[in-house]
Structures are given as C-alpha cells and as structure tokens.
Amino acid sequence: MASDTKATQDELNPRTKHYEFLGPPGALFITLSVPAFTYALFFGCSEKSGGCPPPLPAIWPAVQNAVTNIDWWMSLWDQEAFVAYIAWYTFTVVSWVVLPGDWIEGTLVRDGSRKKYKINAFSTFLLALGLITGLLIRFGAASFTFIYDHWAGLVTASLAMSITQGLYCYVSSFFGNKLLALGGNSGNPIYDFFIGRELNPSIYSFDLKSFNELRPGLILWALIDISMACKQWVRRGGSITDSMALVVAFQGIYIADAVYNEPAIFTTMDITTDGFGFMLAVGDLTWVPFVYSLQARYLVFNQVDLGPVWTAIVVLVNVTGYWIFRGSNGEKNDFRNGKNPKNLKSIETARGTKLLVSGWWGLCRHPNYLGDLLMALAWSLPTKFDTPVTYFYVSYFLVLLIHRQLRDDEHCEKKYGADWHRYTKLVPYRIFPYIY
Numbered sequence: 457m458a459s460d461t462k463a464t465q466d467e468l469n470p471r472t473k474h475y476e477f478l479g480p481p482g483a484l485f486i487t488l489s490v491p492a493f494t495y496a497l498f499f500g501c502s503e504k505s506g507g508c509p510p511p512l513p514a515i516w517p518a519v520q521n522a523v524t525n526i527d528w529w530m531s532l533w534d535q536e537a538f539v540a541y542i543a544w545y546t547f548t549v550v551s552w553v554v555l556p557g558d559w560i561e562g563t564l565v566r567d568g569s570r571k572k573y574k575i576n577a578f579s580t581f582l583l584a585l586g587l588i589t590g591l592l593i594r595f596g597a598a599s600f601t602f603i604y605d606h607w608a609g610l611v612t613a614s615l616a617m618s619i620t621q622g623l624y625c626y627v628s629s630f631f632g633n634k635l636l637a638l639g640g641n642s643g644n645p646i647y648d649f650f651i652g653r654e655l656n657p658s659i660y661s662f663d664l665k666s667f668n669e670l671r672p673g674l675i676l677w678a679l680i681d682i683s684m685a686c687k688q689w690v691r692r693g694g695s696i697t698d699s700m701a702l703v704v705a706f707q708g709i710y711i712a713d714a715v716y717n718e719p720a721i722f723t724t725m726d727i728t729t730d731g732f733g734f735m736l737a738v739g740d741l742t743w744v745p746f747v748y749s750l751q752a753r754y755l756v757f758n759q760v761d762l763g764p765v766w767t768a769i770v771v772l773v774n775v776t777g778y779w780i781f782r783g784s785n786g787e788k789n790d791f792r793n794g795k796n797p798k799n800l801k802s803i804e805t806a807r808g809t810k811l812l813v814s815g816w817w818g819l820c821r822h823p824n825y826l827g828d829l830l831m832a833l834a835w836s837l838p839t840k841f842d843t844p845v846t847y848f849y850v851s852y853f854l855v856l857l858i859h860r861q862l863r864d865d866e867h868c869e870k871k872y873g874a875d876w877h878r879y880t881k882l883v884p885y886r887i888f889p890y891i892y
Contacts, residue, residue, distance in 0.1 A: 465633055468567055472642040476651070476863075483650035483735075490738050491615050494746055495532070498607055501750065501845045503757035508843045534609020540602065541613035548671045551580040552662070562722045567635050571656055573663060573722060577670040577715040584675055588682060598690050603683035604756060607746075614673075614742040621664065621741075622649055622734030629654035637731030652731025665732040666722070668740040670715050676745040678711045684752035688759065698767050699760040699838035703752050706774050706835055713782065720789055725864065751839050751846050760840055774834035781827025784816035788824070803882070805875040813882045820885040822864070825857045829887075861886050 477483055499522070500515070501508035509515065522528040557576030564570055591599055603610060626649045629636065640653040657664045681704045688696050721727055726736065762770065790797060791812055801814040816823040832850040839846040865886070869876045886892050 469634075469636040469641055470638070472639055474639070475642065475647065476639065480644045480647045483647045487646075487650050487734060490743060494611055494615075494742055495608065497747060497750060497845070497848065498611065501754060501843070502607075508754055508758065508845050532608055532612045534606050534612065537606040537609025538613040538616070540606070541610055541617070544676060545617060545672050547584070548580060548667075548675065549662075551583055552576060552667060552671065555579045555583065560719055560722070563728050565635065565655070565728075571658075571663065572661070573666050574661070575718050577675075577718045578712075580671055581675050581678070581712065581715045584679065588679060592686070597686040599686075600683050601687045601690060603680050604687040604753065607753070611742060611746050614746065615738065618734060618738040618741045621668075621737045625657040625664065625732050625737075626653055628657060637729070639729070640731035640733065648731075648733065650734050652733030652736060655731050657732050665736065666727060668732075668737060669721055669726060670718055673740040673742070673744040674711055674714060677748055678708050680745055680749040681707055681752045684749065684756050687756045691756070692759070697755065697759050698762045699840075700752065700755045702762070702767065702770055702774075702838045703755065703835055706831065707748070707752070709778070710831060713778075717785070717789075720785060723792060725860075725867070729867070747852075748849060750849060751835055754839055754843075754846050758839075758842065760838060762838060762840075766837075766840075770834055770837045773837065774831055777827045777830025777832075777834060779827070780816065781824050781831065784823035784827060787812065787815050787817060803875070803879060805872050807872065807875075811872070811875070811879045813879065818883060819889045820887055821880075821883050822857070822861050822887050825861065825887045826889075829854060829857065857887065 475482075477486060499505050500510065505518070506514065510518065552574065555576045557574045557579065559572045559574055561570040561572055588600065626645070628634075634657075635655045637652055637655045640648050640651045640655075642648055642651075685696050685700050685704050688700050730736065787798065787800065791800065791802070791810075798815055800812055801818070802810040802812050804810055812818070820826065829850065832853045836847045836850050865880075872879070
C-alpha cells in the first residue's frame with residue numbers, strides 16, 4: 457500500500473527537468489540582486505544621497521564607503537520599522553480572519569481537487585483606508601510620515617518576512633503528501649527555494665500565496681503613497697502638487713481595482729502554475745510596495761507642478777490604459793464564466809475549450825498587458841523628464857510582461873498544440889498591435 461501511495465505521489469510530482477531564469481545560477485543571482493536593487497533604488501534616488509541619481513563621479517566612492525562600513529550595514533536595521541511592519545502584516549492576517557467574505561473555488565488542479573479561497577481583500581483595503589483617514593483627521597498629516605522617515609528599515613523588515621516565508625514554504629514542502637509545482641521540483645535547493653517547491657502552501661485554510669498576492673504588499677503600496685503625500689503636505693505647509701495627486705490617485709485606483717476584482721487572480725499563472733517560494737514572496741512583500749511607489753517618494757523631495765495641459769495629457773494616457781486593461785480583463789472573465797454579452801468570436805480546440813479571436817483579444821494575445829503598460833507610463837509621466845530613474849518601473853514592467861508573455865505562449869503551445877498554431881495565425885500580435 458505504501459508503494460502505491462509513493463507511486464501516486466511520484467506521478468503527481470514529477471521531477472522538474474526544465475529550468476527558468478537560467479537555472480540555479482540565475483535563481484541565486486535574482487535572490488541576491490532583488491534586495492540589493494531595492495536598496496539601490498532608495499539610496500540612489502533620495503535627498504540624502506544628493507540626487508536622483510547622485511552625481512556620477514560620487515556614486516562609486518559612496519558605494520565603496522557604504523559596503524565597507526559596519527555602521528552603514530547596521531543602519532539598515534530599524535527596530536521601530538520592524539515592529540511597525542510586523543504590526544501591519546498581523547493586521548492583514550487578522551483582517552483576513554475576522555472580516556466576512558465569500559469562499560470560492562479555484563481552478564481544478566492535477567490531483568483532482570479545487571482549493572477554496574476567502575474573498576475579503578477589498579474589505580481589508582477599505583478598513584485600512586478608514587483607519588488611516590481617522591488618524592489623519594484626528595492628528596493631521598504629520599502623524600503619517602513614518603514610512604518616509606523609516607524607509608530602509610521597512611525594506612529590511614519586508615525582506616526578513618520574505619526570506620522567512622520562502623524558507624518555511626521550502627522546508628514544509630518535504631513533509632506530508634504535498635502537491636508540488638511542476639516547475640519547482642528540480643532537487644536543487646537554491647532553485648527550488650527561489651521558484652517555489654509547493655504549489656499551494658497553506659496553514660489550514662489560510663493560503664499563503666493568494667494572501668500575499670493582494671494584501672500585505674499591495675495595500676501597503678497604497679498606504680506608502682498616502683504617506684508620501686502627507687510628507688509633501690507637511691513640507692509645503694498644507695498642500696500637495698498636482699503631480700503627487702495624480703500618482704496617488706492613479707495607483708490607488710489600480711490597487712482598488714485589483715483587490716475589488718480579487719477572484720480574477722485565481723486563473724492567473726501565479727496561482728494555477730507557479731509554486732510559492734522566495735520569488736513570489738519578495739515580489740509581493742518587498743518589490744511591489746517599495747519599488748512601485750518610487751514616483752511618489754521622488755515627488756516628496758523633487759516637487760513637480762504640472763499645470764493643466766500636462767495634467768490632461770497624463771490623465772488621458774492613464775484613462776486609455778485603464779480602459780484597455782479593464783475592458784480586456786472583463787471580456788476574458790465573462791468568457792471564462794460562460795458569458796458572452798458582446799457576441800465575441802472564438803475557435804474551438806481539441807481540448808473542448810475555446811480561444812477568443814475578437815474584441816480586445818482579437819487585436820493582440822495580451823491586451824491587458826498593453827493597458828498595464830500604458831498605466832505604468834502614466835505613473836511616471838508626472839515626474840516629467842528630469843531623471844530616468846523614475847521611469848525604471850515602466851521599463852522593468854515591459855521586460856517582465858514580455859517574459860510573462862513568452863511563458864504564457866509556451867504553456868499554451870503545450871496545452872493546445874496545433875490549435876495554438878491556428879490561433880496565432882488569427883491573432884499574430886502579442887502585446888502591441890501591428891508592432892509586436
């Protein structure tokens with residue numbers, strides 16, 4: 457009986473034979489470089505360093521002086537910031553537990569089960585905003601500048617949480633009959649720790665992967681933006697610039713949209729295919745809140761007044777991106793749920809499923825990525841063109857989405873075979889119609 461069970465587990469969890477990110481060396485490089493780059497974006501774009509970026513001749517001596525100075529390394533640890541971050545993460549966990557929410561089933565996984573997920577990210581978001589609003593009304597903007605003043609320590613705290621979760625998920629994946637990610641069972645500890653060995657690590661009904669995707673990092677991003685606006689408000693004596701208002705509003709709407717449409721994430725590759733390891737943990741908890749908020753932080757110490765014309769242009773870019781993003785995702789979600797209010801055309805596949813070939817999804821294979829990129833550009837435009845650093849996010853996001861598109865296409869080719877080749881002839885463009 458034991459051998460039958462083992463055979464079944466071996467069949468469910470075959471050894472990973474194909475590496476991504478150039479295998480273990482690439483995984484190690486990203487594991488080390490993501491924290492380093494997050495710190496670099498702060499120290500290389502802040503008023504303390506002398507600019508964004510600092511004068512080029514001063515950068516290398518400053519780096520050498522910092523990394524060889526024990527006091528600099530010690531300065532990355534901030535006990536107040538650590539306590540604040542743990543309190544924030546605890547708040548999001550408690551909110552998940554106590555706030556009401558529907559339980560929905562995810563997609564069918566290869567062991568024949570469907571995982572259930574509690575839906576209350578939007579309620580958590582509203583509760584956090586309500587508490588911050590009460591704090592600002594009662595004590596004023598100066599009461600919520602802590603994040604700007606303790607930035608490096610908060611980054612360190614989020615990295616500590618990411619490493620802890622990555623190690624916990626890797627070690628726990630060896631105990632019990634766990635369903636492993638097809639891409640995370642290579643046998644190499646560096647690679648599997650990074651990519652995620654277990655598909656859906658959970659503590660009872662608490663699913664770590666979906667929780668981290670939308671709550672502690674994403675909502676913190678919104679709070680960081682508000683804190684940056686508060687810091688600017690205090691410095692300006694009771695006002696914020698139009699550029700800061702646009703960044704906070706655009707990114708806040710994007711975050712609200714994501715948490716409101718929480719069920720949509722359960723059909724994404726992050727949830728259905730990827731394991732949960734350090735890659736997703738550090739992406740959710742560190743990279744998203746502390747890198748994506750770069751423009752708001754920059755505008756605290758380099759204040760930009762746009763004026764009505766430039767403001768209108770930026771708003772138009774963002775609205776166009778949101779229209780494409782929400783419209784295309786709406787078409788996809790309706791179609792997957794058996795609805796087709798626009799009578800969109802599709803092709804039948806041998807698997808019995810259908811692929812859309814009209815509407816937004818007839819223009820290109822990933823119109824939602826196009827909308828995402830336009831919104832990312834709109835978040836950088838309020839900083840104008842004094843520095844390329846504030847355009848890092850849209851540049852990085854372009855590379856990320858192209859990589860994700862290549863992964864999606866490879867996965868779909870394996871899934872649909874000849875039907876995928878027929879589909880790509882009908883929809884030849886990948887992200888940018890008539891360009892790519």
